[in-house]
Amino acid sequence: MPSWPTLRLRRQSAPAAPDKPLATVETQHGQRRLAAVCPRAAAMGLRVDMALAEARAICPELTVVEADPEADRAALAALAAWCERYTPLAAPDPPDGLFLDIAGCAHLFGTEAALAEDLSLRLQRNGLAHRIAVAGTAGAAWALARSATAGAPCTVLPAGAERQALAMLPVALLRLDARMVAGLRRVGLKRIGELARQPRAELSARFGPLPVLRLDQAYGAAEAAIAWPRPPAPWAERLAFAEPIGTPEDLSRALAELARRLCARLEAGQRGGHRFAASFLRVDGQRPAIAIATALPLHDAERIAKLLGEKLDTVAPGFGIDAMVLEAEETAPLRPPQAALADLGKPQDTELAAAIDQLANRLGSARLWRAAPHASHVPERTVRRLPPLAARPAWESDPAVERPIRLLRRPEPIEATALVPDDPPILFRWRGALHRVRAATGPERIAAEWWRRTPQEQRPETDLVRDYYRVEDNNGARFWIFRAGLEGMPRWFLHGLFG
Amino acid sequence: MPAPASLAVLRARLHALQPQAGHGVLPFGDPRVDACLPEGGLALGALHEVGAAGIEAETGAVAAGFIACLLARLPGIKPLFWIAPACDLHAPGLLAYGLDPGRLVLVQTRDDAETLAAMEAVLREGAATAVVAEAGRLGRIASRRLQLACLKRGTTGFVLRRWPHGRTAAVQEATAAVTRWQVAPAPSTAAHREPGPPRWRVELAHARGGIEGAWIMQAGGSSDAAHPLRVVAELADAAPAPAVRPGRAG
Numbered sequence: 170m171p172s173w174p175t176l177r178l179r180r181q182s183a184p185a186a187p188d189k190p191l192a193t194v195e196t197q198h199g200q201r202r203l204a205a206v207c208p209r210a211a212a213m214g215l216r217v218d219m220a221l222a223e224a225r226a227i228c229p230e231l232t233v234v235e236a237d238p239e240a241d242r243a244a245l246a247a248l249a250a251w252c253e254r255y256t257p258l259a260a261p262d263p264p265d266g267l268f269l270d271i272a273g274c275a276h277l278f279g280t281e282a283a284l285a286e287d288l289s290l291r292l293q294r295n296g297l298a299h300r301i302a303v304a305g306t307a308g309a310a311w312a313l314a315r316s317a318t319a320g321a322p323c324t325v326l327p328a329g330a331e332r333q334a335l336a337m338l339p340v341a342l343l344r345l346d347a348r349m350v351a352g353l354r355r356v357g358l359k360r361i362g363e364l365a366r367q368p369r370a371e372l373s374a375r376f377g378p379l380p381v382l383r384l385d386q387a388y389g390a391a392e393a394a395i396a397w398p399r400p401p402a403p404w405a406e407r408l409a410f411a412e413p414i415g416t417p418e419d420l421s422r423a424l425a426e427l428a429r430r431l432c433a434r435l436e437a438g439q440r441g442g443h444r445f446a447a448s449f450l451r452v453d454g455q456r457p458a459i460a461i462a463t464a465l466p467l468h469d470a471e472r473i474a475k476l477l478g479e480k481l482d483t484v485a486p487g488f489g490i491d492a493m494v495l496e497a498e499e500t501a502p503l504r505p506p507q508a509a510l511a512d513l514g515k516p517q518d519t520e521l522a523a524a525i526d527q528l529a530n531r532l533g534s535a536r537l538w539r540a541a542p543h544a545s546h547v548p549e550r551t552v553r554r555l556p557p558l559a560a561r562p563a564w565e566s567d568p569a570v571e572r573p574i575r576l577l578r579r580p581e582p583i584e585a586t587a588l589v590p591d592d593p594p595i596l597f598r599w600r601g602a603l604h605r606v607r608a609a610t611g612p613e614r615i616a617a618e619w620w621r622r623t624p625q626e627q628r629p630e631t632d633l634v635r636d637y638y639r640v641e642d643n644n645g646a647r648f649w650i651f652r653a654g655l656e657g658m659p660r661w662f663l664h665g666l667f668g
Numbered sequence: 669m670p671a672p673a674s675l676a677v678l679r680a681r682l683h684a685l686q687p688q689a690g691h692g693v694l695p696f697g698d699p700r701v702d703a704c705l706p707e708g709g710l711a712l713g714a715l716h717e718v719g720a721a722g723i724e725a726e727t728g729a730v731a732a733g734f735i736a737c738l739l740a741r742l743p744g745i746k747p748l749f750w751i752a753p754a755c756d757l758h759a760p761g762l763l764a765y766g767l768d769p770g771r772l773v774l775v776q777t778r779d780d781a782e783t784l785a786a787m788e789a790v791l792r793e794g795a796a797t798a799v800v801a802e803a804g805r806l807g808r809i810a811s812r813r814l815q816l817a818c819l820k821r822g823t824t825g826f827v828l829r830r831w832p833h834g835r836t837a838a839v840q841e842a843t844a845a846v847t848r849w850q851v852a853p854a855p856s857t858a859a860h861r862e863p864g865p866p867r868w869r870v871e872l873a874h875a876r877g878g879i880e881g882a883w884i885m886q887a888g889g890s891s892d893a894a895h896p897l898r899v900v901a902e903l904a905d906a907a908p909a910p911a912v913r914p915g916r917a918g
Contacts (some may be wrong), residue, residue, distance in 0.1 A: 531786070540772060575757065668731070
């Protein structure tokens with residue numbers, strides 16, 4: 170797409186009427202120069218890199234917009250994502266191109282030419298001037314798409330014809346930078362065919378490895394590395410629809426079908442997925458996605474479809490969805506279930522895992538845990554959280570230490586009255602209600618853990634020495650209260666409740 | 669369609685409509701309590717409701733202790749789920765009621781609706797021996813769904829009625845729970861101003877197929893007792909004599 174920045178501007182913000190010339194400018198070495206020109210402006214003789222003043226002299230009605238390479242790149246990436254309707258491998262090629270790897274996809278449209286024509290038609294309808302080339306190598310396709318000799322928007326190169334087709338094209342089409350092209354021109358190498366006839370060793374010695382590499386890439390002798398935005402996932406299934414779908418029933422049916430296909434493959438490979446993502450390719454180019462994670466590797470189609478189905482209502486179908494992809498993003502080999510004799514009576518993990526997966530995907534995995542003991546005297550640190558499928562933590566009962574059944578997240582200050590400062594209070598007020606103490610045990614002194622010392626001024630008042638009392642009020646309600654600090658006026662806090 | 673087949677279909681439908689066979693009971697081990705409950709004990713695979721009044725409706729401390737005592741006696745080796753919006757259940761505190769906190773899977777939710785939905789999901793998977801949910805609002809429909817889910821997989825469910833601070837609801841709504849308990853703290857036998865083992869006033873406010881009753885129970889105490897809850901007194905104001913109540917089971 171030779172004038173991508175102006176095409177983007179016309180589509181996104183329409184700064185000028187469609188029949189008026191448009192150009193973007195950037196500042197180069199203190200001079201305002203054109204960065205991109207629309208086809209109409211190009212027809213009037215404007216060229217990229219022309220000074221803005223000169224351009225204005227040629228074409229006074231030119232609309233000029235500041236160049237925004239970031240937005241251009243983002244729009245190109247969005248277009249690449251849209252092109253995933255043709256192939257899962259679609260990559261933007263900044264500044265103005267796209268790579269589509271249509272190997273194995275062309276037959277879905279009949280032939281390669283039919284696919285290219287379909288793409289061309291859709292781009293045309295959206296007002297995107299473009300040229301498409303289909304070739305056996307990315308380098309050849311790049312050169313052909315940009316060669317001025319190609320008249321029609323679509324060129325399909327038969328397999329193995331790269332050498333012939335490229336021979337007469339200028340060397341600049343080998344994705345070489347301007348300095349290198351100028352250097353090659355100086356020694357008389359203007360066309361790719363001429364370059365190919367030169368001894369390779371001498372070329373490399375003089376111009377570095379790049380010209381030879383690019384030549385090899387164009388001819389298919391070397392691999393071209395393209396940064397695909399979505400690396401091909403080995404565990405993905407795709408379903409394209411003849412007509413865009415949108416109702417929740419259709420979506421969940423399609424999801425179940427995808428899950429069934431993916432799970433059949435996972436099962437054959439003796440693998441299970443940890444994380445699954447379903448993405449929905451909408452007709453307007455958006456790609457909403459939902460994802461789930463499971464505690465155990467899973468290849469149970471029904472459960473995957475059920476877990477994903479719970480999130481389906483977050484997917485807005487818009488004007489319709491024309492393809493869906495289900496992908497297992499993380500897989501692990503399945504351990505074959507081996508029942509030990511001692512485990513025969515134990516419950517099946519799968520039921521528990523199913524329940525935990527459901528809750529974790531609904532609430533977030535941090536909201537499920539098993540409580541395990543942690544060696545600390547500070548009450549709020551005596552419990553450690555383990556993942557819910559961890560082995561059962563071992564708790565030991567110590568009758569000497571009685572702990573409340575409810576522990577407040579933060580100790581709440583109470584107004585307490587004690588006869589003697591060292592005694593438990595005889596009455597206290599908590600949350601507006603007065604409690605008269607009938608019986609009390611204590612104190613149990615719990616000191617702060619000195620090894621976690623924080624600066625004095627940052628420490629809360631409660632993070633000092635605490636003297637805990639278990640008190641029972643006149644109604645029989647039991648509380649766990651403490652007096653904080655050693656000197657000064659005692660401050661009382663309520664930290665927990667006993668049943 | 670041949671007649672025997674349609675008859676079989678009708679029989680199957682009739683069977684589905686009939687109340688399912690029970691999943692057994694958990695007796696309290698005291699005839700004064702067990703006589704009030706149908707089949708002589710707390711029904712397993714059913715939904716029970718435990719509530720409290722006053723400040724206990726906010727803190728849910730006695731109710732949690734009461735449920736912990738029951739959970740400790742439940743047969744079954746699957747884990748126990750405790751689902752609540754507030755995560756103030758202190759695991760070491762459960763040891764005093766004979767419940768091993770290692771059996772618990774704790775779940776924190778955001779609101780009542782989420783709590784009840786999570787409870788239903790666990791009940792339907794049959795992943796737990798028992799599920800405890802702390803929720804304030806429990807409608808007739810939600811409780812009916814939960815009760816059916818309990819019945820289906822034989823999982824015992826407890827709903828601890830608890831309200832956030834300052835939002836206690838006064839109205840008592842009708843629910844589909846099999847029993848409704850109302851618990852409150854009661855003064856313990858304090859010797860030398862030292863609190864004794866905890867005592868609760870436990871009221872069976874509603875029992876399907878049973879009768880109401882109220883007792884003072886003592887938790888813990890002698891550790892070798894058949895049940896961690898021991899009835900120390902029967903309250904006179906509880907209910908009329910069992911004989912005059914129609915429809916009493918057993």
